[in-house]
Structure formats: structure tokens, C-alpha cells
Amino acid sequence: MSNMLTIVKTTNPKSKPPQNQLGFGKHFSDHMFIMDFDLENGWHSPRIVPYAPIQLDPAAMTLHYSQTVFEGLKAYRTEDGRILLFRPEQNLERLNQSNTRISIPPIPEKDVLEYLKQLIATDHDWVPAAEGTSLYIRPFIIATEPNLRVSPANTYKFLIILSPVGSYYPEGIHPVGIHIEEEYTRAVRGGTGTAKTGGNYSASYKAQEKASAHGQSQVLWLDGVEKKYIEEVGSMNVFFKINGEIVTPALNGSILPGITRKSIIEMLHDWGMPVAERRISIDELCQAYKENTLEEAFGTGTAAVISPIGEFAYNGEQMIINERKTGGLSKKLYDTLTGIQTGKLNDPYGWTIEVK
């Protein structure tokens, strides 16, 4: 089995969607990356091939027991036409942390970073240039062994697919409304909340339906044990500015360790504005609202980068934040982080990597 990357280019390139109608995750580029795992050869046969359906045995274990992990990161087009990746090594490190939790064999991170760069170089003309657009990169691993026993598979596929995207939220950078969920649970200590595994996401749909029925965009998740402490918003980490203090829930064993979250904490530390990583209860949030000290709230994630929160709905009451306008801190973080990501601003942290 070879470990040399092979590239087979498409003979039938697709037409590209207009850059102002990209949406999120609807369009896919001309090529994809695949490699295989088996017990004898480990990860092998890395290859870039034309984007096409894959064949799976109907008993493939991922279809039954959801043994799967994924990542999400982006490539950005700079004004002078270069392509930048944002902290990709962090995503591959987290992918291996997810692999550990879901009993999937680790990937060779350095090799995979090279394969990823080669894939983007192959589809370089799929990185859009319009304001707010980027190329969303989705690495994922699926268990392929055809067997119904309830235990880790012996064979896997690792794939990377690429999707040119606009803004994740149709509302764009405008603040969104958030439904505080008290019935459904996203994750609990000892569960899979810290891993990017599929089961966490489909498990959230029911609460999202409730949020939508209440006219809100996203769900705020409380902890699974006491239903009291704030964990995440939708599929994002969450930050608050309360009476001048910037707070985000501490990584407690059920919260996803976001790379945007980490970058924001590092930036704010650099700006002399330390972030308190601690428990924050829904009662504290309500109290701050009553006392007029809840200054800002925002979600953070790769897809949206910063998503300001304009309203929380809780127990039939509305908490309007900053008159539903994007707050100064949210705006500054968004502008700085997207500025670094797109090369408009200097990158003092060495977070961006150019794809040649």
C-alpha cells in the first residue's frame, strides 16, 4: 500500500455558483481527498480524486452506530489573490482528540496538513473572493466496515470536501435571537460534548425546532446535570460582557473546545482584556440583564466567526441586549479576526498559513 499522494484531476469541471448566492455547504468543488485505514496498513493510499459519490456497504458501521468525527475550517482569498488557511493544525489536533473519544485510529496530522494544502491548491480557483465569502473545508472520518457488532470498526475512510460559502447566518453580522432551552440537553460530562462527532448535532435538531417555533434563530444550551449553567449557543461557543468583565463558560468536559473561542481568548489577553473562563449560570445572566450590566453577548465558531446575540427568550420573557445592535466588542473582534483571516490586517500571532 502506498503512502504517496496521488492526484487524478477531473476532466469535467463544474461551473461555479455566483459568489453572491453561495449560501452555506450547498456547493462542492471539483475534487476531494480520500485515504483509507485498515488494521494491516494503517492510514494509506492518500489521493485527490474528482468529487463523486462514494460506495458504502449498507452494513457500513457509520450508518448504524455513527462512528464518525469531523472538522470545519476555512480558506480565505486575500485582496492580492493569495489563499490563507486559519490555524489548520489546531483543527487536525482536535480531530485526533475527537478520534480518541470515538475510538477511531489517529490520523498523521502533519501529513494530512500537506494533503489538505494540496487539495486546496488543486481547487484553488474555488476559493471565492467576494466580501464575507470563503472556502469551507470539511475533513471527516467514517467507519466503513460492514458489520453490525457494537464495537469500533476495523476499516475507515478519511475524506476532505470543499464548499465555497457565503455567510453562515442569512442575517449576516446582525444580532440573532436565542431561545434558552430547558428540556433538551446537548451534552453532559462523560458524554461526547467535547468531540466533534455527528451524534451531537442531530441530537440538537429537536431543540432547534423549538427555537424556530418560538421565533428565535438559535438555542442556548444549559448543562445536562443541573440545567443551570450556560454551555453553548447553537453549535457555537458563547461569550458575555457583563459590567465590563468578559466571560465564557469554562471547558468543563461537555463543551466543545472551539478554535475561534481559543483565538478570541488569546486576542483579548493580548489586548489587556482578560477573559474569565468560569461557570456562568442562567440566573447570573438574568440578574445582569435586570441590573442593566449585560452589555454584550455573542457566539463564536468557524462558520460564523462572531455571531452577536440581540435577544434571549427565557420563560416567556425577552431580554434585549444592546438594543439589538452589534456591540463594540463584538464588532472589534469580528473585524480583527476576519481581518487577520483574510490578510487585510497584519497577523501578529502567526495563525495564518499561505497555500501556494
Next chain:
Amino acid sequence: MSNMLTIVKTTNPKSKPPQNQLGFGKHFSDHMFIMDFDLENGWHSPRIVPYAPIQLDPAAMTLHYSQTVFEGLKAYRTEDGRILLFRPEQNLERLNQSNTRISIPPIPEKDVLEYLKQLIATDHDWVPAAEGTSLYIRPFIIATEPNLRVSPANTYKFLIILSPVGSYYPEGIHPVGIHIEEEYTRAVRGGTGTAKTGGNYSASYKAQEKASAHGQSQVLWLDGVEKKYIEEVGSMNVFFKINGEIVTPALNGSILPGITRKSIIEMLHDWGMPVAERRISIDELCQAYKENTLEEAFGTGTAAVISPIGEFAYNGEQMIINERKTGGLSKKLYDTLTGIQTGKLNDPYGWTIEVK
């Protein structure tokens, strides 16, 4: 779009594995059932086709967000050559309960029961006859829409595959050892524990690795909130006989409502031996062991039917139950339930359905 079942038979039937080497979920029959869902047509195009790989777009939502549900039931060969299904309508009802939790459109249960019977009739020679064998039936639904947005898909596939199986546990009806898990969590109230969805199963592998490392066969799961109350064993429900009382954890919103569990409760009620469905703590179990009143323990599920427990390992201590021998109640339940399932005993409950 048609809703008439079509059947395309294989022209290349497989050779059947020896009935004494079936194992669990390794071999698959000659045909499978498929139907599709889209928003315009609902569930449509039911068909029985030769067992073969399916094609999925690499962006198919089930591969990323694990929007999937499944069921497991069995067909048994009677001594006079007939084929019996055990309470299949219960499985289809539960599949729709899982669908509701995972935001998948409901299936037409009555139609699907007919399709299932037709599939088994088509592959009737795949129902093995040897002692302890059966045909395991795996209905499952996967989200097929190629899209990376985090929300329910607009297209799905429902499949049924068939696997001739021996005993699920290589140890057979002999009692197994159980590791009591204190770190990892299977499910929590508000989560997906009551649904048969893939994410619950891959989430359990890490704890199973610990059990194996401790020389035990299966994991005993404690509740996710207090880590104090007993929920399930492996992927089975669990029963205890303590000082003459038969106890099983009450369905509390994080325990799977097992059909074997339900059948056993109904049988025991019929025998004048009511089952207490209540909370049972690990402390109560330890106390009963110390007082020599922990008479029997067993897991229940479709795959194993009854799996006697011979030992619990907890905090470095061993609790040996009934000298590691199968208890009288476990044996009577196993013999009666498998007797009804295989037609050896009269079925006073109307649980079995013959496939003609």
C-alpha cells in the same frame, strides 16, 4: 412516484455460511429493502433489490451529523419449518418514536410491516434452523441530502438488511462479567437515550474499552446526572432479583424502552411475579450484595434475549452473583421467551407473527 412494492431478484445468489459459524452481524442475505423520502413525494418507491453497496454523496448529511435511527428484531425458524417474527409492530412503533426525537419523518408502520414480511419471504431460505440461530433484521434510516447545514435533511433512505446470526455473546447463555462505569456517560435526561440512534452507540465504545481492559464483558451505565442510579448494561436493559423482588430501572427519559424488557415485564406479571419499575442505586446493589440478597442479575435485549450477569466489578471489588451460574429466574425467562419466539412453546400473548 409509485408506492407499489417492486421486487428485483438476484441472479447471483450467495453461498450461505455454515450455521455453526454465523457469529453476529457478519453475513448478509441476498436481498435488501429500500424506500426513499423527499418533501414532494413523502416515502415512496418501496423496493426489494439484490443486496449491494449504496451510493452516497460525500456531503450526505448522515455522514456528518449522524441523523440516523435503526431497529433490531429477529425472525426465527420453527421446528416444523415455519418462520416467526417476534412483535415486529413494536419495533416499527419505536422506530417512529426514534424518528420523532431525531427529526426524521415518520414511516408508514403498517405498510413497512408488509414490506418487511415480503423481504423475509424473498430470503426465506436465509432463516437458519440450528439451535440458538435466527435471522437478525436491521431496519434503518439515513439522511441522504448532500448539504452541510446543521438541520434536518430533506431526503432520506429507509433500508432493511438481514443477517443470519448465532448467539450475540460468544459466551452464550453463560453469565458475563460487568464493569460498573463511573466516568463515561451513555445518556442523560433531555438527550437521546430513549432513541435508537447511532450516536448513542459509538459514544459507548470508550467505556467498553475500559470494561475489556478490566477483563469484563460489558459496561453498566449509571445515570448522567448523579452517577448513582443504574440505567442499562451494555446495549441492554437490566433486571435484578433482590431478596425475592424483581426490579428494573424505571423508564426515566434516558433509558431505551426495550421490547424484550417490556415482554419480560408482561410475562412476569402474568406469572404473578410483578416487576418493580423504579430507581435502583449502585449503593442499593452493593448493600444487597453485602447482605447476600442479590440473587440474580441479567441483561435483556433482542440480540441476546437474556444475558445473565455473573459478576460486577466496582471500585476494584468483585461482586460474584449466584456463584457465576445462570439463576433459575434467568433460565426460566430465557427458555420461555425463546420457546415462544421459536414456536417450541405455545404463544399465549399473540406476540409471534408467521411469515408465509
